[in-house]
Every structure is written in structure tokens, then in C-alpha cells.
Amino acid sequence: xxxxxxxxxxxxxxxxxxxxxxxxxxxxxxxxxxxxxxxxxxxxxxxxxxxxxxxxxxxxxxxxxxxxxxxxxxxxxxxxxxxxxxxxxxxxxxxxxxxxxxxxxxxxxxxxxxxxxxxxxxxxxxxxxxxxxxxxxxxxxxxxxxxxxxxxxxxxxxxxxxxxxxxxxxxxxxxxxxxxxxxxxxxxxxxxxxxxxxxxxxxxxxxxxxxxxxxxxxxxxxxxxxxxxxxxxxxxxxxxxxxxxxxxxxxxxxxxxxxxxxxxxxxxxxxxxxxxxxxxxxxxxxxxxxxxxxxxxxxxxxxxxxxxxxxxxxxxxxxxxxxxxxxxxxxxxxxxxxxxxxxx
Amino acid sequence: xxxxxxxxxxxxxxxxxxxxxxxxxxxxxxxxxxxxxxxxxxxxxxxxxxxxxxxxxxxxxxxxxxxxxxxxxxxxxxxxxxxxxxxxxxxxxxxxxxxxxxxxxxxxxxxxxxxxxxxxxxxxxxxxxxxxxxxxxxxxxxxxxxxxxxxxxxxxxxxxxxxxxxxxxxxxxxxxxxxxxxxxxxxxxxxxxxxxxxxxxxxxxxxxxxxxxxxxxxxxxxxxxxxxxxxxxxxxxxxxxxxxxxxxxxxxxxxxxxxxxxxxxxxxxxxxxxxxxxxxxxxxxxxxxxxxxxxxxxxxxxxxxxxxxxxxxxxxxxxxxxxxxxxxxxxxxxxxxxxxxxxx
Numbered sequence: 236x237x238x239x240x241x242x243x244x245x246x247x248x249x250x251x252x253x254x255x256x257x258x259x260x261x262x263x264x265x266x267x268x269x270x271x272x273x274x275x276x277x278x279x280x281x282x283x284x285x286x287x288x289x290x291x292x293x294x295x296x297x298x299x300x301x302x303x304x305x306x307x308x309x310x311x312x313x314x315x316x317x318x319x320x321x322x323x324x325x326x327x328x329x330x331x332x333x334x335x336x337x338x339x340x341x342x343x344x345x346x347x348x349x350x351x352x353x354x355x356x357x358x359x360x361x362x363x364x365x366x367x368x369x370x371x372x373x374x375x376x377x378x379x380x381x382x383x384x385x386x387x388x389x390x391x392x393x394x395x396x397x398x399x400x401x402x403x404x405x406x407x408x409x410x411x412x413x414x415x416x417x418x419x420x421x422x423x424x425x426x427x428x429x430x431x432x433x434x435x436x437x438x439x440x441x442x443x444x445x446x447x448x449x450x451x452x453x454x455x456x457x458x459x460x461x462x463x464x465x466x467x468x469x470x471x472x473x474x475x476x477x478x479x480x481x482x483x484x485x486x487x488x489x490x491x492x493x494x495x496x497x498x499x500x501x502x503x504x505x506x507x508x509x510x511x512x513x514x515x516x517x518x519x520x521x522x523x524x525x526x527x528x529x530x531x532x533x534x535x536x537x538x539x540x541x542x543x544x545x546x547x548x549x550x551x552x553x554x555x556x557x558x559x560x561x562x563x564x565x566x567x568x569x570x571x572x573x574x575x576x577x578x579x
Numbered sequence: 580x581x582x583x584x585x586x587x588x589x590x591x592x593x594x595x596x597x598x599x600x601x602x603x604x605x606x607x608x609x610x611x612x613x614x615x616x617x618x619x620x621x622x623x624x625x626x627x628x629x630x631x632x633x634x635x636x637x638x639x640x641x642x643x644x645x646x647x648x649x650x651x652x653x654x655x656x657x658x659x660x661x662x663x664x665x666x667x668x669x670x671x672x673x674x675x676x677x678x679x680x681x682x683x684x685x686x687x688x689x690x691x692x693x694x695x696x697x698x699x700x701x702x703x704x705x706x707x708x709x710x711x712x713x714x715x716x717x718x719x720x721x722x723x724x725x726x727x728x729x730x731x732x733x734x735x736x737x738x739x740x741x742x743x744x745x746x747x748x749x750x751x752x753x754x755x756x757x758x759x760x761x762x763x764x765x766x767x768x769x770x771x772x773x774x775x776x777x778x779x780x781x782x783x784x785x786x787x788x789x790x791x792x793x794x795x796x797x798x799x800x801x802x803x804x805x806x807x808x809x810x811x812x813x814x815x816x817x818x819x820x821x822x823x824x825x826x827x828x829x830x831x832x833x834x835x836x837x838x839x840x841x842x843x844x845x846x847x848x849x850x851x852x853x854x855x856x857x858x859x860x861x862x863x864x865x866x867x868x869x870x871x872x873x874x875x876x877x878x879x880x881x882x883x884x885x886x887x888x889x890x891x892x893x894x895x896x897x898x899x900x901x902x903x904x905x906x907x908x909x910x911x912x913x914x915x916x917x918x919x920x921x922x923x
Contacts, residue, residue: 268735273631273663274631274668274724275629276627277623277627277628279623283611283621286619286723286725287619288709288723290710290712291712292712292713295713330630334639334719366634368634370639375678377632379630381628381630392615
């Protein structure tokens with residue numbers, strides 16, 4: 236171990252928490268008391284609170300051979316913020332729990348927290364608690380995020396109606412192709428000494444994988460334009476999977492058009508290079524953290540004006556099922572081929 | 580694998596969550612929407628919310644060779660409820676995230692959830708979310724609990740004043756001695772075939788380890804008797820460690836008396852049997868989930884009337900430090916010898 240590195244056992248659990256959390260300011264009026272007692276105290280007197288939680292495991296959700304710890308901390312926070320935005324709410328507080336195996340030093344964990352801190356600063360979220368423990372194997376991250384919303388603004392998955400337009404922010408499949416690239420370069424690196432990975436011209440897909448953003452801007456623009464979606468979800472497991480969630484919760488069907496799916500050119504080039512089907516990446520890749528939402532047909536003109544939003548299809552009667560319409564007009568039933576952590 | 584057991588991969592993540600959470604009712608008015616969207620929706624309009632979280636890892640916090648999964652689920656919920664009671668609040672919602680390695684079947688995880696459900700029923704708490712994932716090794720449990728309190732009722736660690744009485748509920752050290760017993764019988768079992776563990780007359784210490792309760796009754800009795808503690812914390816890491824937390828947060832010292840520490844006779848017998856120091860178990864054992872609190876000296880008579888509460892000492896000026904006074908009148912400085920998960 237590098238001699239400048241600090242073994243975590245020298246601090247103990249309470250010393251570690253104190254050290255990691257001391258530089259986090261309190262931003263929100265809803266935070267009455269943060270880290271340091273048995274529980275944090277929150278004040279949501281005029282608002283509803285939204286609660287979401289995510290578990291991220293080394294070797295299952297991330298690979299530290301090519302994910303820097305600071306990026307991991309940033310992303311771990313972002314994926315939770317994204318769930319709150321997907322309810323049309325504003326993230327306010329997070330708790331961060333870590334299981335830490337003995338190969339990590341204090342400096343490693345501080346790197347991780349610096350990413351959490353950056354995400355909290357940018358999105359105006361307060362760290363209010365957490366837990367730390369030794370772990371037998373690898374890094375374990377559990378984050379819970381609490382958000383705020385006026386009751387009348389909350390958007391569920393269950394409100395989509397027949398003839399609603401289906402919209403998605405940003406573009407899809409880039410994070411997945413970024414992951415393919417990282418895994419390929421990592422395989423090559425394992426075989427060669429003095430290996431330099433080839434990332435030029437692929438910055439966008441790498442950033443989408445390593446440092447995704449949550450779409451606060453879309454939530455704000457929808458609000459500023461007086462648009463309240465009828466349903467909304469964030470794209471974490473792939474567009475197909477999320478469309479099926481909306482269809483099931485809302486008891487509707489849908490048609491989305493292959494030609495309307497927004498895809499960045501770097502994603503397309505990478506899929507070509509790796510001989511992979513581009514639409515499989517876009518429909519099932521996941522980790523996009525874009526917002527998928529529906530609006531009444533009458534809002535077509537308003538929603539088209541919002542930069543970075545694509546209209547990709549429409550909601551149908553439930554009997555019609557959920558399908559992708561290919562460029563040659565054929566219909567393919569949507570399958571949730573999103574990531575299943577339990578598949579061997 | 581038993582042919583009646585169901586591999587989790589056959590359900591996938593969403594199928595698993597649906598299966599596990601379908602029998603949980605909603606109990607609380609503060610729960611507007613539970614499991615099934617990107618986030619749960621809570622309404623804390625007239626109350627403050629309290630948030631606490633715990634991470635429990637197989638091989639670090641529990642050993643499934645002698646902890647039944649149902650008990651584990653119960654305990655995992657209880658330890659979080661206990662943190663909310665320690666703020667003088669009422670637990671309302673929990674989220675349960677699980678990392679599950681391939682040796683667990685659906686039926687195993689349902690066992691765990693049946694324990695969570697029992698705890699939720701008894702304590703009137705709603706399950707509102709969670710996350711599940713495959714894990715590379717063992718079972719990972721992350722629970723977040725949200726509680727409710729009127730602002731004026733919340734009790735922090737930081738309010739203890741000089742001359743306050745130090746009180747603790749129940750008795751201490753039993754859960755620790757129960758763990759020693761389980762570990763001993765497990766070691767013996769490993770060496771023998773047809774081994775029957777010897778648990779007769781030791782039911783209480785086993786129950787304290789395997790199925791602890793959170794002290795809702797104490798919070799209710801304090802309230803009914805018009806007593807608001809000046810500080811409070813739950814005893815999870817051992818009395819010494821918790822006293823030091825109160826002293827540090829409140830900037831005070833304390834004296835507690837060895838002869839006043841409440842200890843059950845089964846705890847004492849087991850310590851004798853295992854040739855261990857009884858007061859080390861009581862002061863540093865941990866996992867008692869009793870409430871440690873301070874009240875003004877003037878409340879002595881009221882607090883003595885509450886069944887199951889012992890007055891064990893008093894708060895001093897900070898200069899006097901924190902000490903245990905032994906039966907022969909010697910003072911021993913309190914050390915936080917509570918459990919440090921990071922010690923190799």
C-alpha cells in the first residue's frame with residue numbers, strides 16, 4: 236500500500252463518517268438536521284416527499300478497473316436524483332451507505348465522496364446520513380434519495396392515455412456503447428504492456444457511461460412551458476423496459492418508431508465498429524438516465540419547442556400491445572431485454 | 580437445490596419485487612404511494628420526517644449458520660425503527676434493498692421478507708420501496724426508515740445538561756452473550772455429528788440476539804407521563820460508546836455506576852459459564868437496542884415510576900470526563916470499545 240494512504244481501521248466507523256461528511260454543506264430548507272444523530276430531520280410541511288433507493292455492487296453494477304471512484308460517486312448520486320426527477324420532483328436529500336473491503340483506503344473513499352459531493356453541489360442536494368461497514372468483498376453502495384414536489388405536480392407511471400404522445404429526452408444507447416468500448420479496451424489492455432486505450436472521437440459515449448447527468452433541465456423546461464406529462468419514468472434499464480412499465484401501469488399499449496429514436500453519431504459509429512445492432516443498444520442498453528414521458532396530443536406544438544426532446548410515438552388502446560415500428564413498417568413486439576442482474 | 584425452490588433468475592428483478600412486496604399493506608396516513616413507481620410519495624405536512632439508514636452484510640453483521648432468515652428480516656427492520664424511536668419519533672416507512680447471491684432462492688428471500696413484514700405489522704410501518712440485485716458474495720441488506728415527529732417532541736443527542744439523570748431501558752449485555760452462545764454451539768456443532776445445541780434456560784439471551792425489539796413502549800410511556808428527555812440515543816454499539824456520543828454531542832461529562840447497570844440473570848450466568856467479564860459485555864457488547872436518555876434531576880420521581888427504566892448515573896461538567904464508577908468506588912474512564920467493523 237502507498238505509504239501516503241490511510242488505513243480505514245485507524246479511524247473506525249464514526250471517525251470515518253465524520254471525516255467523509257464534514258465538507259458537505261446544507262442547501263435546502265427541507266433539511267433541518269443532517270448527519271450526526273440517530274436520524275436526520277426533514278421538514279416537508281408544504282410539500283410531498285418522494286423516496287427512492289438504489290443498491291450498486293462492485294462486480295455487478297460497476298468495474299473499478301475502468302471506473303474512477305470519483306465518477307462512481309457522482310453516478311451513484313445521479314441515478315437516484317434521476318428517479319426523483321422522473322416523478323417531476325426536485326431531489327433534496329441523500330443518505331449514502333458504503334460497505335468497504337480492506338483493499339480500500341481512506342483516500343479511495345474520499346475520492347468516491349468527492350464525486351458524491353460534486354453531484355450534490357451541482358444538483359443542490361444535501362447529504363443527511365448513511366452508514367459504513369467493512370465488507371468481505373468489494374465495494375457496496377446503497378443510496379436513498381428524498382425529493383420534494385407539490386402534490387399537484389407529481390407525475391406517476393400510471394397516467395398515460397390513448398393518443399398521448401410518447402417523448403424522450405436526449406439520445407439513447409450511448410452509455411451502453413461506452414460500456415462496450417471500456418470493456419473492449421480493458422480486454423486488450425490485459426493482453427499488452429504499454430497499452431494506450433483508443434478513446435479519441437469517442438468522448439461522448441464514454442462520458443455517458445462514466446459521468447451521466449440527471450435531466451433536471453428537462454423537468455424545469457417542462458414546468459416553464461406549462462407542460463405536465465401524463466406519465467413519466469427515467470430510462471435506466473432501456474427504453475423497451477421503461478415503455479413496458481408505462482404501458483402496464485397505465486393499462487395502455489404503444490407504438491414507437493425506429494426512425495424517431497434519438498441516437499448520437501458516436502453511438503452509431505461504435506455500434507458499427509463493434510458489429511452490434513444499433514437499435515438493440517438504443518432500445519435495451521440502459522443507463523441512459525433520460526426522461527421518457529407522455530403528453531396529451533394537443534401539446535404537440537409546445538413539446539416540439541423544447542430543446543432536446545424527441546416525439547417517438549404514441550399511446551394506443553391496451554389490446555394493441557406495445558410495439559416498435561421498423562423503418563420498413565413492420566411491427567416488433569417490445570421485449571424487456573433490459574439488464575437482469577439475476578441472470579447467470 | 581430442493582426441487583420445490585424457485586431460482587430467482589426465473590423471476591427477474593421486477594418480478595421479484597412484485598412477488599415480495601404484494602402482501603404488504605399501507606398503514607400510515609403519511610404514505611401516499613408505496614412500491615411501484617420511480618419513488619414513493621409521502622405526506623408529512625404537519626410533522627417533521629426523520630430519516631435513518633443501516634447496512635447489514637453477511638459475514639460482517641450476521642452469520643446465516645445460526646440466524647434464521649425470518650429473524651434476520653425482523654431484526655434488520657427493528658434496528659432501523661430503534662433509531663427513529665431514539666429521536667422520540669414514530670417509524671412510518673421503510674425501504675428494503677437486497678443484494679442476493681446465487682445460493683439464495685425465492686423461498687429464502689420470502690422468508691427474509693416474512694420477518695420484515697412481521698416487524699412492519701407489529702410496529703405499524705409501511706414498506707414503500709427498495710432495490711434488489713444479484714450479489715457476488717452473500718446477502719447484503721440496506722434498509723432506510725422514515726419516521727414522524729412533531730418538531731417540539733424531537734430529542735437529539737445534544738441536549739444533555741449538567742446534573743441530568745442518565746436512564747436506560749431494559750437490560751444490557753444479553754444480546755452479546757446470546758451471540759457468544761450461538762457461536763460456541765456452532766463451533767461445537769462443526770466438530771460433531773448428531774449434535775443438539777444446549778439452549779435450555781438460555782432462551783432470553785438468544786431472543787435478545789435473534790429477535791430484538793425496538794422500545795416503542797418506552798417512548799409511549801415517556802410521552803404518557805409527560806417526560807421529554809433532554810437527550811436520547813439507542814444502544815446499538817454498547818452503552819460506553821453511546822454515553823460517549825451523548826457526552827460529545829452535548830459537551831458534558833458523566834458518571835455511571837456499575838451497580839446500577841441493569842443485567843438479566845441469564846446474561847450473568849452465561850458470562851460466568853464462558854469466563855467473560857460481565858460488565859464488559861454490558862458496557863461494550865452492543866445490539867441491545869435499548870434507549871439511553873437523560874432527564875432533568877427534578878424528574879427523578881416520574882422517571883422511577885416507569886416500568887423497565889433504570890437510573891444509572893448523572894451528567895457532569897465536561898471537565899470531569901466520562902467514567903464508570905465501580906462497586907468499590909474506583910473510576911474508570913469510558914472507552915468506546917464498541918464494535919469496529921473495520922478492525923482486521
